[in-house]
Amino acid sequence: MPPDERSIIHVDMDAFYASVEQRDRPELRGAAVIVGGLGPRGVVSTCSYEARRFGVRSAMPTVQARRLCPDGIYLWPRMERYAEVSAQVFNAFHEVTPQVEGLSLDEAFLDVSASLRLLGPVEVIGRRIKDSILERTGLVASVGMGPNKLLAKLACELSKPDGFRRITRHNAAGELAPLPVGRLWTVGKVTEQALHRLGIRTIGELAACDTLRLAGALGRQAGAMQALARGEDDRRVESDQVEQSIGAERTFDVDVADLALAQSWLLRHCERIAAQARHRGLSGRTVTVKLREPPFVTHTRQAQLGTPSASVSEIHAVARRLLEFWWQKQGQPRLRLLGVSLSGFAEAPQRDMFGTTPRERVADQVQDRINSRFGSGSLVRAGVLRTRGQD
Ligand SMILES: [Mg+2]
Numbered sequence: 135m136p137p138d139e140r141s142i143i144h145v146d147m148d149a150f151y152a153s154v155e156q157r158d159r160p161e162l163r164g165a166a167v168i169v170g171g172l173g174p175r176g177v178v179s180t181c182s183y184e185a186r187r188f189g190v191r192s193a194m195p196t197v198q199a200r201r202l203c204p205d206g207i208y209l210w211p212r213m214e215r216y217a218e219v220s221a222q223v224f225n226a227f228h229e230v231t232p233q234v235e236g237l238s239l240d241e242a243f244l245d246v247s248a249s250l251r252l253l254g255p256v257e258v259i260g261r262r263i264k265d266s267i268l269e270r271t272g273l274v275a276s277v278g279m280g281p282n283k284l285l286a287k288l289a290c291e292l293s294k295p296d297g298f299r300r301i302t303r304h305n306a307a308g309e310l311a312p313l314p315v316g317r318l319w320t321v322g323k324v325t326e327q328a329l330h331r332l333g334i335r336t337i338g339e340l341a342a343c344d345t346l347r348l349a350g351a352l353g354r355q356a357g358a359m360q361a362l363a364r365g366e367d368d369r370r371v372e373s374d375q376v377e378q379s380i381g382a383e384r385t386f387d388v389d390v391a392d393l394a395l396a397q398s399w400l401l402r403h404c405e406r407i408a409a410q411a412r413h414r415g416l417s418g419r420t421v422t423v424k425l426r427e428p429p430f431v432t433h434t435r436q437a438q439l440g441t442p443s444a445s446v447s448e449i450h451a452v453a454r455r456l457l458e459f460w461w462q463k464q465g466q467p468r469l470r471l472l473g474v475s476l477s478g479f480a481e482a483p484q485r486d487m488f489g490t491t492p493r494e495r496v497a498d499q500v501q502d503r504i505n506s507r508f509g510s511g512s513l514v515r516a517g518v519l520r521t522r523g524q525d
Pocket residue numbers: 146147148149150240241
């Protein structure tokens with residue numbers, strides 16, 4: 135599914151730690167509750183909406199909060215308790231999709247694209263999550279919905295507290311345009327000031343600004359930032375449930391005795407598993423090659439990558455060394471089966487939006503795009519072509 139047509143939900147509990155305290159201790163309800171470090175250098179973790187009326191905010195020094203709100207109730211965090219409640223909240227997420235990316239104890243992205251057919255439109259799913267959290271925990275969650283992470287999170291933020299809002303591709307520009315540029319994801323203080331110097335104060339002005347002029351001030355991040363300002367964002371929801379291994383193998387009708395042909399199959403397998411890993415947002419460290427000689431003598435050879443990867447060239451370089459080394463040692467082997475798998479997964483590192491893009495990564499991305507449009511195997515590396523006609 136193209137990244138822009140997904141249904142993403144962002145859920146964030148309202149004043150989570152403070153709400154748990156108010157729920158557990160009814161005498162605190164309606165009071166200004168501040169949870170955080172209470173020592174001289176402590177900072178506020180969370181405060182109730184009653185405390186926010188006094189100007190108290192999270193990440194503020196507790197000393198400053200005490201000046202603003204001297205009659206507030208100040209509490210140390212009880213992380214174990216919050217973790218228990220968090221588990222109940224995440225159970226509610228997993229009832230609608232396995233595609234859950236937790237951002238903290240009380241915040242997550244959910245990709246519900248595959249759940250729509252079964253559970254109904256995104257608003258129905260969003261409402262179900264909100265109700266189910268309230269029922270299980272007695273706590274209020276804000277829910278934002280959108281075609282990508284950027285817009286889902288923004289919908290949540292704009293409707294808090296007790297939020298429930300959907301931003302669609304259709305109304306995205308109108309919702310974004312009047313907001314201050316500092317609200318845009320990736321725009322920090324320094325960038326915000328640079329934009330202000332250009333006379334750009336709103337996200338709408340950023341989207342409309344001449345790209346060359348913007349690039350003069352911000353360098354090559356200008357284009358990516360304008361895409362965000364238009365509400366475009368292709369980051370995937372990186373599910374927390376990591377798989378054991380991704381593999382591809384082939385049993386040959388005729389045993390393969392030709393190293394070049396075996397290499398061709400190896401590359402084809404590497405393309406397939408690397409694409410699957412990228413699709414699921416995973417990178418693996420361990421490459422395993424499986425080799426079976428007739429009738430059923432199976433060998434496996436394994437090696438580690440320097441860093442976890444989902445790149446065809448990196449996985450293939452290791453797999454190829456394993457195959458060639460084995461081949462030489464065996465003398466004149468024949469292969470009944472050849473397989474490659476990737477395991478030892480770490481979550482793919484957050485994509486470096488503005489970093490350089492190595493040529494190989496571009497090749498992988500182009501291949502993914504064409505194959506998702508025209509069907510798996512539409513675009514393959516030249517080295518794979520020898521395996522054609524044997525399907
Ligand atoms: Mg929260």
